Amino acid sequence: MLEKIGRLIDSDVLVVGGGAGGLWAALSAKRHFPEGRITLVDAHMVGRTGHTAFSNAWMVMVSPEDDLDACVRDIVEGNEWIAEQELIREVLSLSYGQVLDLERMGLRFAREGGQFVRRPTRGLRVTKVLKPVGGGLEFCWVLRKALESEGIRIVERIFVTDLLQDDHGWIAGAAGIDGRSGEFCVLRAKATVLATNSVTFRAGFVRDLTGTGPVLAYRAGAAITNAEFGYLRPATPKFYFEGITFAIQDGAKFVNAAGEPFMEKYEPDWADQADVQLISKAMVMEKRAGKAPLYLDMSLVPEEKREDYLHSTVAWMDYFYKKLGERARIDMFGRTEYYPFYQMTKMAIKTDSGCRASLPGLFAAGLAQASCATHFAGFHIGACNGTGWIAGRSAAALAREVQAPAVSEAGAASLKDKIRRGFGEGHDRAEDELLFELQKLIFRYDLSILKTEERLSEAVGALAGIEEKLAATKAGHTHGFVRLRETEAMVEAAKLIFIASRARQESRLSHIREDFPKRDDRNWLRWVLLRRRGGEAEVSTEPIATPLVPPPREASP
Amino acid sequence: MIVDIELDKCTSCGLCDPICPADVIHMERNGDREFPAIKYPEHCVTCFNCEIFCPTQCIDVHPIVRRRPLPW
Numbered sequence A: 001m002l003e004k005i006g007r008l009i010d011s012d013v014l015v016v017g018g019g020a021g022g023l024w025a026a027l028s029a030k031r032h033f034p035e036g037r038i039t040l041v042d043a044h045m046v047g048r049t050g051h052t053a054f055s056n057a058w059m060v061m062v063s064p065e066d067d068l069d070a071c072v073r074d075i076v077e078g079n080e081w082i083a084e085q086e087l088i089r090e091v092l093s094l095s096y097g098q099v100l101d102l103e104r105m106g107l108r109f110a111r112e113g114g115q116f117v118r119r120p121t122r123g124l125r126v127t128k129v130l131k132p133v134g135g136g137l138e139f140c141w142v143l144r145k146a147l148e149s150e151g152i153r154i155v156e157r158i159f160v161t162d163l164l165q166d167d168h169g170w171i172a173g174a175a176g177i178d179g180r181s182g183e184f185c186v187l188r189a190k191a192t193v194l195a196t197n198s199v200t201f202r203a204g205f206v207r208d209l210t211g212t213g214p215v216l217a218y219r220a221g222a223a224i225t226n227a228e229f230g231y232l233r234p235a236t237p238k239f240y241f242e243g244i245t246f247a248i249q250d251g252a253k254f255v256n257a258a259g260e261p262f263m264e265k266y267e268p269d270w271a272d273q274a275d276v277q278l279i280s281k282a283m284v285m286e287k288r289a290g291k292a293p294l295y296l297d298m299s300l301v302p303e304e305k306r307e308d309y310l311h312s313t314v315a316w317m318d319y320f321y322k323k324l325g326e327r328a329r330i331d332m333f334g335r336t337e338y339y340p341f342y343q344m345t346k347m348a349i350k351t352d353s354g355c356r357a358s359l360p361g362l363f364a365a366g367l368a369q370a371s372c373a374t375h376f377a378g379f380h381i382g383a384c385n386g387t388g389w390i391a392g393r394s395a396a397a398l399a400r401e402v403q404a405p406a407v408s409e410a411g412a413a414s415l416k417d418k419i420r421r422g423f424g425e426g427h428d429r430a431e432d433e434l435l436f437e438l439q440k441l442i443f444r445y446d447l448s449i450l451k452t453e454e455r456l457s458e459a460v461g462a463l464a465g466i467e468e469k470l471a472a473t474k475a476g477h478t479h480g481f482v483r484l485r486e487t488e489a490m491v492e493a494a495k496l497i498f499i500a501s502r503a504r505q506e507s508r509l510s511h512i513r514e515d516f517p518k519r520d521d522r523n524w525l526r527w528v529l530l531r532r533r534g535g536e537a538e539v540s541t542e543p544i545a546t547p548l549v550p551p552p553r554e555a556s557p
Numbered sequence B: 001m002i003v004d005i006e007l008d009k010c011t012s013c014g015l016c017d018p019i020c021p022a023d024v025i026h027m028e029r030n031g032d033r034e035f036p037a038i039k040y041p042e043h044c045v046t047c048f049n050c051e052i053f054c055p056t057q058c059i060d061v062h063p064i065v066r067r068r069p070l071p072w
């Protein structure tokens, strides 16, 4: 009796993670399988937490009068071909209908003369973005209400620790614990969608929130990819500032210790308007040239424009800016020291164009799914909306066809026991210290921004020490247990990042190898795949299909 | 980081506990009522959720940033 082992929740489709990806996946599963039992679980409060809720929710939308093929080409080229072309085409072709659907649910978008107000976004030439008036909070809340009214079960505060598997490797749901009481939970399902976002290393502010999904999938034996790519950006540890793009348009510049602007030197065409990844790389070069510290000079933003930067439609940012001057006495419009920063990995679950992972019964949506290696402002949420819909549809189709999978009592009991063994006498903040050790490594510019084979190999070695200490660390309470499991996932992710980065012997997008400084289309229009075999990461590569946007000419032999 | 909850203004509605994405605030029993306790301030991600959604505006979050290692 599984009920005796823990709290049992039975579903046809289980969605883990309630951001844009998971909310759409649950809705889509229900719409494609109306009589099905659809459950959405999240570690926190659906609609109020997670990256989507804290975002502006700018999203890509391709309307019927736009050139869909040109938009597909735009995203594929912007991704330097590291993109799942057919999936991206479907994501874009769904986007207009999804925005109309959101409007019907009650979400407000600005319209002028009946048309949606859209604007271009950094890094893309033709594709345009729009945002809900109330940002991510309103976006998530409207979707949450729609889920409730359509009969989808929402279960909160369950932290998923493992995927359940039957004897044939079929994914049969997930296991986890109640984030407060610590009660063990079995979430049995015919189809499981992971929509937990990818892994961050608690780089700062709300991006401190991390997802564990890609690591859970990897541990169960699924293929993951894009671990060598990351989201790089200039940032200051002093405060949180989302408006760099606009500030630069209004005159702000990056300058070195001598006060000289330096972006023109590295990016003659774009200068300070270059993509954030290129700014990060230029900052590293300037530091290497002995010209650090580096600053963003916001004093160049004219007085009459400054007021705009002190407000945001995103509630938390608005509070933040208001209090920055009031409480912290920080003047945003001075010269502030900036660093290139590794915000998060693009590591995600490899799927086919139906968002089906390489293990039967498992699907992926949102940033936990590997649609591409860089998302640009607006295509994060854009990709989440579309992959959510597609993953939910594929999961529903499977759940309609199959019987409930057999979850053995012994299997569930051993997962429960594994959790129990994670608790014990421990000093309260042990996981914080191990996290700090990990951060010291992963945030190093010469590991996460400028890489070499030698340094990557050393880093893998250094991780072993942290892994050992983690394995010996026990949690005294549920809060600590969750933090420990998250840190464990981050350490595993870091290892996979270093291994994948060693494998890709070229430079492309955010993956910059000092020992292979050029992009190599002839050899590297490939996915770097990682699978767990016998406890170790097995690396392989696979050509990227190019059915819609042909590869660049250099790629042909 | 969260710095203070003015308990004399708090109505014990309980919202600040589940709305915190970092599990910082726990409702705890004190006599016949539950009050919010700041259990893990060092894990606060400065998202302002608790301050924004508290119906009696009795929570104060300071815009300070926690320590994190720098890239050089």
Ligand SMILES: Cc1cc2nc3c(=O)[nH]c(=O)nc-3n(C[C@H](O)[C@H](O)[C@H](O)COP(=O)(O)OP(=O)(O)OC[C@H]3O[C@@H](n4cnc5c(N)ncnc54)[C@H](O)[C@@H]3O)c2cc1C
Pocket (backbone or CB within 6 Å): A016, A017, A018, A019, A020, A021, A022, A041, A042, A043, A044, A049, A050, A051, A052, A053, A054, A055, A056, A057, A058, A059, A158, A159, A160, A161, A195, A196, A197, A198, A206, A207, A210, A211, A212, A213, A242, A365, A366, A367, A368, A376, A377, A378, A379, A380, A381, A382, A384
């Ligand atoms: C401040 C900010 C502004 C941004 N602005 C934009 C923008 O304007 N446009 C844009 O396109 N992108 C933007 N982004 C990026 C974008 O918000 C994210 O990439 C996107 O929302 C990710 O959605 P998701 O559904 O994959 O993950 P999330 O929204 O993060 O949801 C994942 C959910 O999974 C849950 N979860 C994770 N692990 C587990 C587990 N083990 N068990 C149970 N639950 C778990 C989490 O609690 C979370 O609720 C912004 C991000 C931030 C932080």
Ligand code: SF4
Pocket (backbone or CB within 6 Å): B001, B002, B019, B020, B021, B022, B023, B024, B025, B043, B044, B045, B046, B047, B048, B049, B050, B051, B061
């Ligand atoms: S600011 Fe956010 S993370 Fe900090 S205590 Fe409040 S709700 Fe929690």
Ligand code: SF4
Pocket (backbone or CB within 6 Å): B005, B009, B010, B011, B012, B013, B014, B015, B016, B017, B036, B053, B054, B055, B056, B057, B058, B059
């Ligand atoms: S949200 Fe405000 S009123 Fe409600 S319990 Fe928390 S502090 Fe008290």
